[in-house]
Amino acid sequence: xxxxxxxxxxxxxxILAFFLIVLFTNRNKALSHSVAIGAALLSWLGAMIVxxxxxxxxxxxxxxxxxxxxxxxTADTWLKIGVQIDPxxxxxxxxxAWTVLMIFIYSVGYHNYGQPAGDHDxxxxxxxxxxxxxxxxxxxxxxxxxxxxxxxxxxxxxMFTLVVxxxxxxxxxxxxIMGLCSYLLIGFWYAKESxxxxxxxxxxxxxxxxxxMLLGIAFLYSATGSLSYRxxxxxxxxHTLATVSTPIxxxxxxxxxxxxxxxxxxxxxxQFPLHVWLPDAMEGPTPVSAMIHAATMVSAGxxxxxxxxxxxxxxxxxxxxxxxxxxxxxxxxATIAVAQxxxxxxxxxxxxxxxxxxxxxxxxxxxxxxxxxxxxxxxFKALLFLGSGSVIHGMEHGVLHTxxxxxxxxxxxxxxxxxKLMPVxxxxxxxxxxxxxxxxxxTAGFWSKDEIFSGAFSNGSFVVFVxxxxxxxxxxxxxxxxxxxxxLGVPRTEEAKHAHETPWTMTLPLVVLAIFAIGYGWxxxxxxxxxxxxxxxxxxxxxxxxxxxxxxxxxxxxxxxxTSLVVALGxxxxxxxxxxxxxxxxxxxxxxxxxxxxxxxDELYSFVLxxxxxxxxxxxxxxxxxxxxxxxxLHLFGKAANSxxxxxRNYFDLPVINRFFGDGTAHATQWFGRNLRxxxxxxxxxxxxxxxxxxxxxxGLLYYLLVIV
Amino acid sequence: xxxxxxxxxxxxxxxxxxxxxxxxRKNAVAILLGIELMLNAVNINLVSFWRYGDVxxxxxxxxxxxxxxxxxxxxxxxxxxxxxxxxxxxTVIADEIDLMKW
Numbered sequence: 011x012x013x014x015x016x017x018x019x020x021x022x023x024x025i026l027a028f029f030l031i032v033l034f035t036n037r038n039k040a041l042s043h044s045v046a047i048g049a050a051l052l053s054w055l056g057a058m059i060v061x062x063x064x065x066x067x068x069x070x071x072x073x074x075x076x077x078x079x080x081x082x083x084t085a086d087t088w089l090k091i092g093v094q095i096d097p098x099x100x101x102x103x104x105x106x107a108w109t110v111l112m113i114f115i116y117s118v119g120y121h122n123y124g125q126p127a128g129d130h131d132x133x134x135x136x137x138x139x140x141x142x143x144x145x146x147x148x149x150x151x152x153x154x155x156x157x158x159x160x161x162x163x164x165x166x167x168x169m170f171t172l173v174v175x176x177x178x179x180x181x182x183x184x185x186x187i188m189g190l191c192s193y194l195l196i197g198f199w200y201a202k203e204s205x206x207x208x209x210x211x212x213x214x215x216x217x218x219x220x221x222x223m224l225l226g227i228a229f230l231y232s233a234t235g236s237l238s239y240r241x242x243x244x245x246x247x248x249h250t251l252a253t254v255s256t257p258i259x260x261x262x263x264x265x266x267x268x269x270x271x272x273x274x275x276x277x278x279x280x281q282f283p284l285h286v287w288l289p290d291a292m293e294g295p296t297p298v299s300a301m302i303h304a305a306t307m308v309s310a311g312x313x314x315x316x317x318x319x320x321x322x323x324x325x326x327x328x329x330x331x332x333x334x335x336x337x338x339x340x341x342x343x344a345t346i347a348v349a350q351x352x353x354x355x356x357x358x359x360x361x362x363x364x365x366x367x368x369x370x371x372x373x374x375x376x377x378x379x380x381x382x383x384x385x386x387x388x389x390f391k392a393l394l395f396l397g398s399g400s401v402i403h404g405m406e407h408g409v410l411h412t413x414x415x416x417x418x419x420x421x422x423x424x425x426x427x428x429x430k431l432m433p434v435x436x437x438x439x440x441x442x443x444x445x446x447x448x449x450x451x452x453t454a455g456f457w458s459k460d461e462i463f464s465g466a467f468s469n470g471s472f473v474v475f476v477x478x479x480x481x482x483x484x485x486x487x488x489x490x491x492x493x494x495x496x497x498l499g500v501p502r503t504e505e506a507k508h509a510h511e512t513p514w515t516m517t518l519p520l521v522v523l524a525i526f527a528i529g530y531g532w533x534x535x536x537x538x539x540x541x542x543x544x545x546x547x548x549x550x551x552x553x554x555x556x557x558x559x560x561x562x563x564x565x566x567x568x569x570x571x572x573t574s575l576v577v578a579l580g581x582x583x584x585x586x587x588x589x590x591x592x593x594x595x596x597x598x599x600x601x602x603x604x605x606x607x608x609x610x611x612d613e614l615y616s617f618v619l620x621x622x623x624x625x626x627x628x629x630x631x632x633x634x635x636x637x638x639x640x641x642x643x644l645h646l647f648g649k650a651a652n653s654x655x656x657x658x659r660n661y662f663d664l665p666v667i668n669r670f671f672g673d674g675t676a677h678a679t680q681w682f683g684r685n686l687r688x689x690x691x692x693x694x695x696x697x698x699x700x701x702x703x704x705x706x707x708x709x710g711l712l713y714y715l716l717v718i719v
Numbered sequence: 720x721x722x723x724x725x726x727x728x729x730x731x732x733x734x735x736x737x738x739x740x741x742x743x744r745k746n747a748v749a750i751l752l753g754i755e756l757m758l759n760a761v762n763i764n765l766v767s768f769w770r771y772g773d774v775x776x777x778x779x780x781x782x783x784x785x786x787x788x789x790x791x792x793x794x795x796x797x798x799x800x801x802x803x804x805x806x807x808x809x810t811v812i813a814d815e816i817d818l819m820k821w
Contacts, residue, residue, distance in 0.1 A: 692820025694813055695750070699742055 219277015
């Protein structure tokens with residue numbers, strides 16, 4: 011099979027799995043997850059073959075695997091559908107295939123496959139546990155198990171479509187499919203009001219970005235007549251786009267298109283100011299948080315900006331905006347993450363912050379660094395989320411054991427000392443956490459973050475560099491806080507004492523992802539690291555060749571290296587120092603209301619946007635416009651018609667038709683009848699007399715008429 | 720030969736007397752008598768016109784005989800009605816027999 015055909019086939023198994031599960035196998039849980047995981051495995055296999063062939067192909071950047079066909083006729087041209095794998099696509103495909111497969115496998119354990127059905131479980135709510143034959147409380151299987159696998163299969167289809175597509179249109183289609191799946195999966199436990207609200211919030215917030223992105227795509231199409239990367243990234247097209255100016259902010263066409271597309275990324279990758287949906291999205295099941303809201307979908311936003319980098323980088327103003335948004339988001343959400351107590355929410359804000367790192371890297375032109383961090387982050391953040399899901403699962407075990415359902419299994423202050431009870435989860439989580447913090451030399455996060463630092467430093471963007479360094483320090487700090495509170499020390503609750511290591515379906519993905527969280531960094535060790543003359547960085551050489559001009563590697567700087575070292579180790583150390591003896595939220599000095607309440611952004615949006623929107627809908631549109639103006643007008647017509655009807659009735663119908671013609675003729679007839687009645691006397695002689703008189707009268711009349719006249 | 724007008728005048732006089740009798744008498748039997756007078760006045764007319772017209776045509780005489788027959792049957796029915804009314808209402812005064820009033 012040619013590589014191109016294989017690329018076409020990669021997204022297909024998950025969509026087939028989706029339809030199979032929805033239509034046929036949804037009653038059989040084992041069959042449903044087999045179909046879904048089988049499909050993910052097929053896609054994974056295809057992706058690996060493509061990846062291996064891609065890294066074996068010299069000059070893949072110049073001549074990517076590409077294939078396309080006509081799709082939608084537009085007057086005299088065609089919108090083309092096609093696939094393309096260039097070096098960037100290959101590395102993204104690699105991590106997507108791995109994380110998707112791992113998370114599919116993890117979901118089997120997470121949804122308690124093999125456990126009995128719950129005593130009181132109902133669809134739309136989390137399983138609440140069952141009583142086994144010995145009278146013990148054990149976890150119960152998710153009631154809507156098949157539905158979950160159907161949705162994540164559809165999601166995987168969306169993500170693979172987005173990665174393999176060679177144009178913005180199919181990318182956008184995959185983008186929106188993922189948006190839908192995100193909505194469906196955040197609201198997976200739809201009987202919970204908070205989950206419903208979170209689903210709607212996520213959908214609405216990303217929609218804001220998507221509208222702008224669609225505008226950008228439309229503008230790009232009208233400007234170039236094509237949406238495929240191969241056409242847009244030709245140098246004369248880029249040159250034209252860069253020189254044409256637009257009336258908006260004095261941006262060039264390229265700058266405006268880039269800005270519009272970037273707003274789509276702001277929504278999808280949860281950058282400030284559209285970041286508010288991602289923390290709430292943690293209402294969904296944890297595999298969803300890991301896959302959609304950490305590893306793949308939110309990365310898709312960054313992937314799109316990396317993909318469109320040749321276009322976006324044309325306008326320095328747009329680049330400044332991107333650098334600013336990314337840097338600000340990185341520090342902003344890192345500070346929020348410090349004060350969160352929910353294990354998943356810390357990771358959610360951490361995700362936003364790390365995506366900010368990538369965006370900032372792009373903003374300062376560090377193309378390869380952004381792509382590198384995208385990949386490593388996907389691995390270690392998926393690992394951390396799956397690890398947190400494993401922790402929550404273990405804690406739920408404890409909750410079932412004690413039967414005290416008021417204990418929140420996600421609150422880190424209810425945990426502690428889990429390292430002995432859940433060793434696999436602990437060690438993998440530790441690896442993931444160290445990778446996220448950028449633990450020097452060993453972990454993938456160090457190498458990618460270091461590259462972002464040196465990109466910002468060598469670009470001369472010192473504000474970005476310093477801010478990111480502070481954000482990285484905070485990252486290490488809150489990561490260590492999380493690890494300390496969760497795993498170190500002694501159990502703080504009875505539930506934590508009875509936590510239990512999770513089944514192999516959950517720990518296996520953790521181990522696999524942990525290997526990547528360490529090993530993947532080694533493919534991107536800079537050439538002149540520490541002044542040594544090593545082999546050229548494979549990742550840089552490979553992904554860098556995607557661009558027309560291979561970007562130069564940032565030169566090694568001891569300042570940058572020292573900064574990475576200090577922020578990572580310092581953050582980790584202080585995180586451990588500050589939290590090793592903390593046992594309750596009251597002892598936590600960083601529970602600052604401003605941070606705890608996420609800078610009141612939700613409240614601000616509620617006050618500035620949502621309340622006015624409600625007011626607009628409820629009071630203005632409903633009360634005033636609809637009930638007042640429109641209903642008023644209609645009532646006016648009603649009343650006018652009623653009045654006319656009354657007038658017609660009172661002054662025409664009643665007097666003329668009813669009284670005059672109706673009653674009048676009746677009365678006349680009656681009057682005549684009454685008055686003529688006496689002549690019916692019954693006296694025969696009277697009748698004869700009258701007859702005689704009439705006869706004579708007629709005779710006289712006839713005589714007069716016929717004879718005299 | 721006596722001119723036709725004499726017969727016609729006699730007939731008209733007889734008819735008028737009969738009509739007067741019908742209209743003025745109270746007794747139902749007397750009214751029937753008046754009707755007989757009027758019928759016979761008509762008979763005089765029929766026979767006179769026959770005699771002064773085409774004698775070979777028998778129509779006048781035949782018509783007169785039919786009138787006799789009709790008059791006889793009419794009297795028979797009429798008197799029967801009068802007797803019946805008398806038995807029920809004990810009167811033969813025409814004005815008092817007003818059952819057919821409104």
